[in-house]
């Protein structure tokens with residue numbers, strides 16, 4: 153009986169996500185961009201967006217930092233093929249990368265937190281700015297229970313800094329619920345997840361985690377005391393990047 157309740161609850165979560173995506177589409181008058189890292193949660197959202205027939209109304213974008221795992225590129229191609237979509241890749245400017253590498257070396261991000269943040273700014277934040285230019289809505293795969301820094305994530309939040317609605321349809325999902333969804337719907341996943349890579353970013357800055365470790369412990373693991381964030385969603389104060397939250401039902 154408990155299993156039945158569990159699967160009923162998961163089905164309700166699926167319906168909630170569909171309803172949220174439709175509501176998000178209606179709430180954003182202009183273009184909506186979904187930034188996917190091809191991770192578990194983003195693959196779930198890609199599946200739901202495609203199933204709802206919203207793939208023509210929502211732009212898929214990924215940040216191609218130049219340091220991603222080969223498995224990410226393979227999954228990128230597979231996902232496009234499976235869902236009949238195009239995922240636009242946003243890469244850093246060549247001149248900025250050349251300057252960065254000249255200044256700090258090819259793996260200079262290990263030298264200090266500031267050096268790491270500078271690398272993330274060039275390889276991730278600048279491409280994200282371009283991906284979101286002109287958008288009125290930004291869909292993310294954030295979950296509130298991924299980390300303390302993400303605990304305030306809700307469905308729709310006004311991102312005053314970027315002047316758009318930030319939409320996190322999986323904000324109240326657990327990782328197990330996302331995994332269960334992916335298995336039941338045969339969603340293509342990064343094979344690294346099976347090898348302990350829970351949160352997957354750039355290859356040199358991601359390691360597998362041990363059972364019981366926090367989900368984001370494998371990101372920038374040498375920075376013991378720092379928030380495991382690159383600045384896409386959480387500011388330098390360790391809080392979500394936003395000015396005001398507007399919870400929208402459901």
Ligand code: SF4
Nearest residue numbers: 261271272275354357
């Ligand atoms: S995750 Fe690592 S390699 Fe990727 S942009 Fe940040 S510091 Fe650079």
